[in-house]
Amino acid sequence: MRNRKISFTVNNEKVTLHVRPYETLLETLRERLLLTGAKEACGLGSCGACTVIVNRKPVRSCLILTLEVEDAIIETIEGLKKNGNLHPLQKAFMEKGAVQCGFCTPGMIMTAKSLLDRNSRPNRSEIIEAISSNLCRCTGYKKIIEAVEDVCSKE
């Protein structure tokens, strides 16, 4: 199968690439654009470690093909820092001890960010509902929930 041309925006930069028709967005991000923040932990859509934001929605990048994101606006963990400043979620995750091994962290933060983009004042159960789409094997989730709550209380 021949490679096909596709254009989209990642972290405010426009990219044009030739990708294999069966290439997932996760592969494209990691292998071609060297954005390795999104992780592959299952490749099946069950863990959320590969979560990035596509057109304001959290997406499991292991489940969609790159050819599906023509002209899309994509945000990844690498684009969260603005002008050298950490995003409030990044800060809160650090300060609240929500990071252990860190393998789930980029996906978890992107899921939380997209929640806050949609709803800047989610309550605790809305936070739990949203992040329950992402697995974390280390933290027991308590400090992750507290980190997101912390950002909401400050906003």
Place this chain on the structure above:
Amino acid sequence: MEEELYVVGKRVPRTDSIYKVTGAAEYTADIKLPNMLIAKVLRSPYPHAKIVNIDISKAKRVPGVKAVITGKDGYGVKWGVFKYTQDHMMLPIDKVRYVGEDIAACAAIDEETAQEAIELIKVDYEPLEPVFDPEEAMKDGAPLIHEGYPRNINIHVHIEVGDVDKAFKEAHYVREDKFRAQGEAYAMLEPYACVAYYKNGYLDLWMPNAGPHVRAKALSNLLKIPLNRIRVRHVFIGGAFGGRSEVAPADFIVSLLSIKTERPVKLVMSREENAISSRQVHDVVARIKTGVKKDGTIVARDYEVIYDGGAYSSTGPIAASVPFYVYEECYRMANVRYHGYRVYTNKGIRGMYGCHGRAFLAGCEAQLDLIAKELGLDPIEIRLKNGLRAGEETATGSKIISCGLQETIEEATKKVDFKNKWKKATRLKGVGMGCVAIMCGFPMGFRSGSSCSVKFNDDGQATIITAIVDNGQGNESMAIQIASEVLGIPMEDINIINADTEATSLDPGAYSQAATFVGANAVKRACEDARRQIAEIAREKLSCEIKDIVIKERMVFSRKNPENKIPISWIVREAFLRGKPIIGVGSYFPNIDLKREWVSKPFGQMAGSFSYGTSVAELTVDENTGKIKVHKFIAAHDCGRPINPMAVEGQLEGGIMQAGIAAIMEGNIWHNGFLMNPDLLEYKIPTAKDMPDIETVLVTTMDPEGPFGAKEGGLTIRMSAYSAIASAFYNATGRLFKELPLTPDKVLELLQTEEG
């Protein structure tokens, strides 16, 4: 007077978290090196079969394939942690012993080419009769998985203290039960991966590991390369929980491929491969017999525990012992007999788990509650009565130098009004608790100790060099926090070089809960040595006595004249001028009986110290669906003193999920040697929605040996959380569990049985 501390004991953000929240942290799968090849492995479709022939000729001819290897390319060395357990070839030549075992591998320019080549390898097998159940495997006439192991018994640990039979005869009440538990998946979020680069006779390696030196040693044996030519490098690690402790077949394979091609080679496992072909957790069957006096004193214990060991020895003797030890480190055992059998079966390779041996521990603890009830006592009373205290010795002769068991029991139960709730358990609603101790480091011979060095830059900033490895629990940050305290400079002024076998000295690794008690103790000593050197020069400059020197916030001054301060950088420069740069070294070797041996002499001091913990769970059982709902979970842990309370809490919270909630949902399911739930869709790990209301309590006992009084930071909860669930289930239903996990099918079945 209690010394004043500036950083230790504070809730500081972990130093590594900045790399993790920005996506910059590089894990093994993220590594890209110039000219790197991608490896794929061919795996056995049979649980037990003779390898008649392997034909790799077609695979080799695929354009882009650079090397194809089989067991014949190895050096015929078998791996095992002990001389008497060396049975694992990593790439077998005689036969395969489990579904998913590595048979052959290739390295190619990309993943697709490698996959194509793998599919072209042709293997002729001659299937052999397999055996999957350890109790079946122990019967006469069962198929033998390895030569020289009659009845497939890989390891038999026998411990006997006192006069057990006599004690049973004299006991007021005796109870015997049998419990089972399915093995679990570690399910660390990072699937296994390894990168090897062999160049100019040196082999560089990156992989998730829990002890770089232990890993390098194994590979040195397997590859017949001297230790100085094997350099296991630092890399971020996505969780270990015991599953990354030993050398993996992947390490050997990728190394061999790199040696053949002299190019960097990377292997990244899929989630399914990680479940099937990296390590798994032992399934366990435990027979537990306990005899008590009328007042609740336990006088006799007889245990027989069978561990489903899978195809190879792995850490066999340790795995077959640890559940017993963490229990004997917790309770007095005047008369005890323990038979631990680790048995070969045709299943995947196994390792230790943070929640190892759950059938045994949960069985002991739930049975204890039943006994308490029988005697008119409650779970708190019977545990306090039998629990060990500081100054006592365990049954196998380990002295306890600090012990917060009592406090963890009291603190944890207080939070839920345990006594009343337990006595008045309403139908299908109950509370339960579990207690345990954990050794801070195992006996690992000359590898039991750790050392560290620290050097200063001329601007007064420092670098510590230690083999401590961070699997996610926060060990790097902990080491920096301790160094910051001793050196009097902020954490951001301290770099760490760690988990690199070339730059660092021997260390037990994060394996065996040694990082804080052993590794950080060495860091503290190295920093104290550097501090002494600084104080020596400062004393002259400040015309004061050494004992009055204070170093704080990068300044050195005398306690008696705090106005007169010199920057630490001046002292560092002065030291350079004198030709004696500030370089501190320190090491720590715990008080361990080195004559102790897991099988031949299971007596003597096991570890320098022990941590203690209590888990408490409150749950309800739905009699219609069989579903258990955990409402509240309290974890109280005696970590001596928390270096970073936030990090220790995180360990406890993770333990509640990984053991407590896992006790109602997690288990490996097998069918004819095939793992039926190798992915994260079929194997359910708890999500945020499955979590109960959680509370953690850190108990401080100020261990006399630990760095700043610290001990291991949280494993007691991973080891006791399922006990709390099992005990609460008993309280709610009047029934002891028979098998973990307590999934709805098992719960409904139990509810059909008689109480008791």
